[in-house]
Amino acid sequence: MIRKAAIVSISGPYLKNQEVNIIKKEKPWGIILFKRNILSKNQAINLIKKIRKIMKDKNYPILIDEEGGMVSRLSNFLNNSIYNQKYFGELYELNKKIGASFYKIYIDSLSKVLINIGININTSPVLDLLKNKTHKVIGNRSYSSNPSIVNELGRLCIKFYKKNKIATVIKHIPGHGGANSDSHLKLPRIYDNYTLLKRNDFKCFKNMSSFFGMRAHIL
Secondary structure (H helix, E strand, O other): OOOEEEEEOOOOOOOOHHHHHHHHHHOEEEEEEOHHHOOOHHHHHHHHHHHHHHHOOOOOOEEEOEEEOOEEOOOOOOOOOOOOHHHHHHHHHHOHHHHHHHHHHHHHHHHHHHHHHOOOEEOOOEOOOOOOOOOOOOHHHOOOOOHHHHHHHHHHHHHHHHHOOOEEEEEEEOOOOOOOOOOOOOOOOOOOOHHHHHHOOHHHHOOOOOOEEEEOOOO
16 A cells, blocks of 8 residues: 555544544554544553554554653553653663663563554654753753763664664754753754764664654754
């Protein structure tokens, strides 16, 4: 089946007839779910089953933003609020072995929930470098102000999700950490020196084996 090179969303927790017709006709590459689409675990399972039935593909790409912390689309039935990436970054900085082990347990546990629902792509990890001027839209979604820690935890995140057969989406290339505005509302401009960006922000994304990546809306 030839699909359009587009990922789309739907308006609510249940497919409308118009949406069913659009999916059948346009055949988008995948569908991303937001909090507005998820009322409960069983409702989400049934929604995804219906989407895959329409597409006649049991492995059809279903994406979600389940980073933990302030970005949690499953919050109607799963409390993932304390597990932001900065939480794991600080733990890893104190003790790499314990931090990595605990992060694996977390991702394995979350993966079981995602797989049970039917989600096979999580738009994580966030690899933006935390700085003094980083806008709160990123904030504790970042692992650390240390590019090596961001890079190391990013690679671990991808590795652990892959073992659970969930694809990842690294973001926000080439780095939103130097932006002091929210790119959802206006175009952030970054004036940092290119050499420093290469040494720090760009380093966070280096040698990642993620299947997918998301670009930042920045200048």
